[in-house]
Amino acid sequence: MKLATDIFEELNNISPLLAEMEKGNIFSVPKGYFDVLSIDVIKKLNSANRDVETDKLTVPEGYFESLSSSVLNKIKSLDQDAAQELRTLSPMLYSIQNENVFEVPAGYFRDLQNDILHKVFTKPSDKVVDIKKRDSVWKYAAAAIVTGVIALTSIINFNAPTQSTLSKENESVVLSSIQRASQFKNEQQINAAITTLSDEEIIRYLERTGSDIDNEALTSGIDESELPAAKDYLLNEETLDIYLKQINKNSQKLN
Amino acid sequence: MVVHQDDKELFYLFKNADTKESAFTAILKKYQEKLYWHIRRMVIDHDDANDVLQNMFIKVWKGLQNFREDSQLYTWLYRIATNECLTFLEQKKKRNSVSLTDIENGLENKLKADTNFDANRLEWKLQLGIQQLPEKQRIVFNLRYYDEMPYEEMSRVLDTSEGALKASYHHAAKKIEEFILTN
Numbered sequence: 160m161k162l163a164t165d166i167f168e169e170l171n172n173i174s175p176l177l178a179e180m181e182k183g184n185i186f187s188v189p190k191g192y193f194d195v196l197s198i199d200v201i202k203k204l205n206s207a208n209r210d211v212e213t214d215k216l217t218v219p220e221g222y223f224e225s226l227s228s229s230v231l232n233k234i235k236s237l238d239q240d241a242a243q244e245l246r247t248l249s250p251m252l253y254s255i256q257n258e259n260v261f262e263v264p265a266g267y268f269r270d271l272q273n274d275i276l277h278k279v280f281t282k283p284s285d286k287v288v289d290i291k292k293r294d295s296v297w298k299y300a301a302a303a304i305v306t307g308v309i310a311l312t313s314i315i316n317f318n319a320p321t322q323s324t325l326s327k328e329n330e331s332v333v334l335s336s337i338q339r340a341s342q343f344k345n346e347q348q349i350n351a352a353i354t355t356l357s358d359e360e361i362i363r364y365l366e367r368t369g370s371d372i373d374n375e376a377l378t379s380g381i382d383e384s385e386l387p388a389a390k391d392y393l394l395n396e397e398t399l400d401i402y403l404k405q406i407n408k409n410s411q412k413l414n
Numbered sequence: 415m416v417v418h419q420d421d422k423e424l425f426y427l428f429k430n431a432d433t434k435e436s437a438f439t440a441i442l443k444k445y446q447e448k449l450y451w452h453i454r455r456m457v458i459d460h461d462d463a464n465d466v467l468q469n470m471f472i473k474v475w476k477g478l479q480n481f482r483e484d485s486q487l488y489t490w491l492y493r494i495a496t497n498e499c500l501t502f503l504e505q506k507k508k509r510n511s512v513s514l515t516d517i518e519n520g521l522e523n524k525l526k527a528d529t530n531f532d533a534n535r536l537e538w539k540l541q542l543g544i545q546q547l548p549e550k551q552r553i554v555f556n557l558r559y560y561d562e563m564p565y566e567e568m569s570r571v572l573d574t575s576e577g578a579l580k581a582s583y584h585h586a587a588k589k590i591e592e593f594i595l596t597n
Contacts (some may be wrong), residue, residue: 163562166562173583173584173587174588174591176594177587177591178591179596180536180537180540181537182559184451185528185537185541186451186454186455187530189460192464196467197439197442203468203472204471271588359449368596
């Protein structure tokens with residue numbers, strides 16, 4: 160078999176050797192291959208189409224409706240496997256794995272959402288009070304007051320006659336105050352109660368307890384790093400004396 | 415079996431649901447041998463050629479509905495066949511984790527393993543020379559030399575400019591000649 164004229168001429172220009180070669184076919188095919196090829200292809204095509212159709216029919220009824228629960232069950236079973244694995248590895252760890260050693264304040268999770276929302280939506284201009292700082296100030300102030308109360312009570316008891324100096328009227332005021340105070344058990348309750356106070360009530364309070372505010376200003380001016388630990392105020396008399404002297408010295412300076 | 419219907423008529427019949435299968439069979443019969451040899455010269459082995467050809471016709475069945483009539487069916491079929499050959503060789507390369515040179519050596523070994531192989535006969539030397547060519551150059555040479563395809567059509571099949579195809583054919587013929595003369 161010869162090449163077409165134009166192709167022959169082109170190849171003859173490139174390689175006369177190739178152009179002059181007889182264009183034979185060295186390959187062979189199985190006998191009758193081309194007679195059955197179209198039948199084979201159609202068979203394969205039908206088989207492929209059948210597979211596709213069969214696949215569509217094999218999805219069980221309600222499969223997608225129950226898929227989510229199946230997946231959840233699978234996840235649960237995986238969790239069980241993890242627990243089982245831990246039980247095998249260490250029965251001791253397995254027995255304590257759900258014990259929680261940490262505690263949160265009562266009602267913490269109940270109020271958490273509101274607290275966060277409140278913080279998120281609080282206007283930037285609102286005054287931010289550093290609770291930690293105030294706590295530390297009040298800690299020392301409270302310790303000093305408690306110490307003072309104990310000392311004062313001891314002196315009064317040591318020198319006083321056998322009967323209480325509180326009148327019946329004052330006793331009932333103190334008791335009612337204690338009862339009212341017992342309503343406020345945590346800081347949130349106290350803060351909530353403060354927000355209900357009118358400006359006039361706050362001004363009256365400040366006028367009446369102005370000296371306490373001075374004390375706060377005094378204590379907040381103390382360098383905390385110089386102070387002894389809180390427990391020492393109550394347990395070690397020598398430390399208490401040093402502390403009281405220091406407070407007196409500072410208060411004299413201020414006055 | 416020789417099919418006398420032209421490609422436009424066959425395509426028209428294929429689009430009709432009633433005559434779709436008979437039209438497809440006619441297209442298959444019309445082009446099966448040409449495409450088989452095009453594939454066979456690329457993959458050498460008959461079983462491989464048969465697999466590639468059958469897969470190629472399954473793709474034709476799925477894609478012919480979207481065939482654009484502004485191009486020739488014949489060109490389109492060659493394009494699919496060529497792509498299937500290249501994909502097959504690429505997959506084979508990945509499967510065996512071997513380089514293209516190893517594949518070409520494998521094809522050369524397949525030729526030598528043929529019961530009719532005769533190293534002294536020119537037509538076998540020609541085939542061995544063709545196997546030395548890079549893949550794309552081999553396709554160009556086969557399409558021009560065996561299928562006598564005009565460059566214009568080859569350009570559409572391989573999506574390459576006619577000038578680049580002419581240059582490629584020139585280089586391929588020179589390399590084969592050199593191989594025959596030195597072996």
